[in-house]
Amino acid sequence: MLVSLLRNATLRPFLLLVLMTAILGAIGGERVLSTRTLYSVLQQFSLLGPVALALGLTMMVRHFDLSVVGTVTLAGCVAVLAGSQSSTYGLALAALVGLAAGAFQGALIINLRLSSIAVTLGGMLTLVGVAFLLTGNSEVAYANRDVARIVDSTVFGPFSLRFLIAVAIFAVAGAVIGGTRFGPQLYAVGSDPKAAIVAGVSTGSIVVAVFALSGLLSAISGALLSFSLSAASPSALSNILVPAAASAIIGGVSLAGGRGSPVGIAGGVLLLCCLQSGLTAIGVEPYSQDIATGCVLLLVAVMDGAELARRFGDWSRVFAGTQKRNGKAST
């Protein structure tokens, strides 16, 4: 029963989360299981969550969107620069820029039949370049500091507005994928694009839509982060790609496509954020979070390896063989 639960990719991160919280709680006690830690976990979730969802969606259709880094950076700068009068306008414009950048890259990938890694690498460099251009290679402060308070102050319990927006994004994504035709079409494109075409799915528009969504989600996350920091910088945040990919993969998304769900990704993000905040609360140095993230990522990569079962079979045969030979020698 436990094995079947662990095999459920959506539930796995949540089970691991409970396990890890128990361990960290046992070690750290009060320091870990406090509202402050919870708040910091949720704040991290609201930054990482939408980006991980963006990356995860593109991975579910067998692509990979490196440009999320660029979109987060650019959207942050756009939101601060355009939102000096009205933060809503800044957020809307940033979201629009992200949507357009994502859709454009998706269209290039589909229409020119180019690899998504190559296109989004170029896209990432260009988007960061635009961010440098807009800000004039400097950090831009956001004068409207009330927005930071509104975005980050808790609405009820430990939940801030930013976190609620992130949760709403996940809820909408889960509902759309679970309840509309878009979901099955997305999985069809991800698991077997040719079969999807035969089944009458417009694979091209699905992929473009996914990239547009990816741009939109990363942009919202980037814009809200800038509001929360009351500043935007073109050279910040280059290290969001690894945690985003890690949480999507821990959440059950496969780079081979066709597997994963928004709920699973949310679980993956939560797991990673809890791990990081928990370790910080215990007082472990920040670098061990890197090591921990890397080890988890490596473990998942090996466990999802296409030939793990075969290699295991090889080893057990070799091992059994030596035992037999030893047995013969002794008799």
Next chain:
Amino acid sequence: MNSKADVTRQTWLDFLNVKPRFTLGNAVTLLAVLVLAVLAVATPGFLSLPAIRSLVTTVSFTGCVAIGMTFITLSGNLMSFSLGASLSAATLVFVATLGAGLWPAILSALLFCAALNALQGWIVGYFRANPIIVTMAGFAIITGIATAMTGGRGLYILTNAAAGLKGNIGPIPGPFAAFATCALIAQLILSRTALGRRIVLTGTNPRAMLAMGAEPWKAVVWSYGLAGLFTGVAAVLMAARYGSGDLQHGIGMEYSAIAAVLVGGTAIEGGRGSFLRTFLGALFIAVLQSVLVLRGFSTEWQRFGMGAVVLLVILLQRK
């Protein structure tokens, strides 16, 4: 391609197994190179000796990493996210072992970097694990361990031991000579050895490798190991040049390297490409950067121009 008529008039391009073909894409590429060349020559200050020397010195560091990256791309494993971190770690190893002498330090940095990446290659190849995830994990673990061991501080070369690596060979800066040699050696490995053919075959069709009776994972381990080796060369050159081993040295290097690989025209899906292409790709980017600087564009315009050009070149390579 290798008909008997060709064999009679072999050139050095044949020896290296590079076959220029004239297609629309190549014509556009040629035009871009010509435009850039004219622009460069017309830029005041570009053709001065100090400017060219500094240009070819800076390109060498990214170039060596790009040579390494090309092995990974050719073997069908897209790109490695950990080459920058490996480079940083190898600069630290180089500086830390410099007390034992220059050659032991070079050797240990190269071996360390090669082993680090061969290990990732083994995981990728042996278990058919995803190369993106494995190298991202490699990046996080290498960065984490290196930070833990150094406390995030750099190590400085206090003696004169590595000064020989900063020198020139005739009029050519040492790093550039090393870069060109690396490109040549890598190209020779690719086109004149069985290993090179296996790496390309693994990138084109790993099942055919199995059918042939060869294990694809061995070729993958070799390509990652060689990638690490050439990244190690970059690490030694950088550590000698800047007089330090530092975790900052390799930041973002993997992106510049893969940009050079793709601009050179090596196919991201593996199996097609060459090291001469990567060499030219790295030079193209460096010349463009230098022209932008000399024409007085600010940093932000340079960043934007680089991004746009990389995107454009990638778009031009459609099949």
